[in-house]
Amino acid sequence: MNLIADLLDLILPEHCAGCGAAPVLLCDACALPLQGPARPARTAFEGLPPPWTVTAYEGPLRAILAAYKEHGRTALAVPLGAALATAVQAALTPHHLSSPNTPGAHLGHDPPSLVWVPSRRGATRRRGHDTLRGLADVAAQRLRTAGVPVTPVDALRQRVRVADQAALTAAERTANLEGALDVTPHAELAGRTVVLVDDVVTTGASLTEAARALREAGADLLGTATIAATPRRRGSSKRGGARAGWFW
Ligand SMILES: [Zn+2]
DSSP: OOHHHHHHHHHSOSSOTTTSOSSSSSOHHHHGGGGSOOEEOSSOBTTBOOOEEEEESOTHHHHHHHHHHTSOOGGGHHHHHHHHHHHHHHHHGGGTOSOTTSTTTTSOSSOOEEEEOOOOTTHHHHHTSOHHHHHHHHHHHHHHHTTOOOEEOOOEEESSOOOOSTTOOHHHHHHHHTTOEEEOGGGOOTTOEEEEEEEEESSSHHHHHHHHHHHHTTOEEEEEEEEEEOOOOTTOOTTOOTTOSOOO
C-alpha cells in the first residue's frame, strides 16, 4: 500500500471508483451495497458451508474491485475490508465468537485465524500489492475493534501455476485448481480454528480447493466469507456454464 497515494485518493480523488461521477473515493450510492448485512450464498458447494456474503458481484462493485485490485486504488481496502468484516462476523456467529462478552467461548483460547485465498503467482508483483491480504488486514482490524479477536494468517500458497479462471466453466475451474494450493510450513494451523475469505465467490472452486488444503493441514474450518457472490444470470443453464455456480 502506498500511503501518500492513498491519502491523495482520499483527499483529492479524481472520481468515484464505482460510477466515475462524484469526486470522492466512493460515492454514497456505490458504497451502499457494501454496508448491508451478510447472508449465506444461495448455492452450496460439495463439502463446504455456503459462504457468507454481503452483496452481488454486479454493477458498480465490479468497477470498484477492479479499481482496487488492478488500478492501484488501494485506499478502497477500507470500505471493501469493512464489508468483508461483516461477512466474517456472520460466519463466526454460530460459533459464539462474535459477542464481546464471550471472547473465544467454546473454542479454546486462540482467536480464529483469518486465511485468504492467495492470488495467482505473479499477480501480486504485477499489481504492486497483495490484494486479499489488504482486505483481510482491514477486516481483522475492524473485528478486533468490535471485540471479535481474529488473526490474519498468510497461510496458503500456490503450488503450481494455474490457468486464468475467467474463461473456464465451473467443472473446468475445479479441475484447474485441484491440488493447486498448500499450507505454508510456518503457518501451523493444526488444531486451529480458521475462517476462509476471498473477495468474490464465482463457482466455489477456489474456496473448495483452499478448504481442502486447510483441512489437510489439520485446521478446523469454521466457515467461509466473501464480499460478494456472482448473481444468477437470466438464462444460465442448470448444468453450469462459465458464469453459473454461486448465486447471490
Ligand atoms: Zn459512485
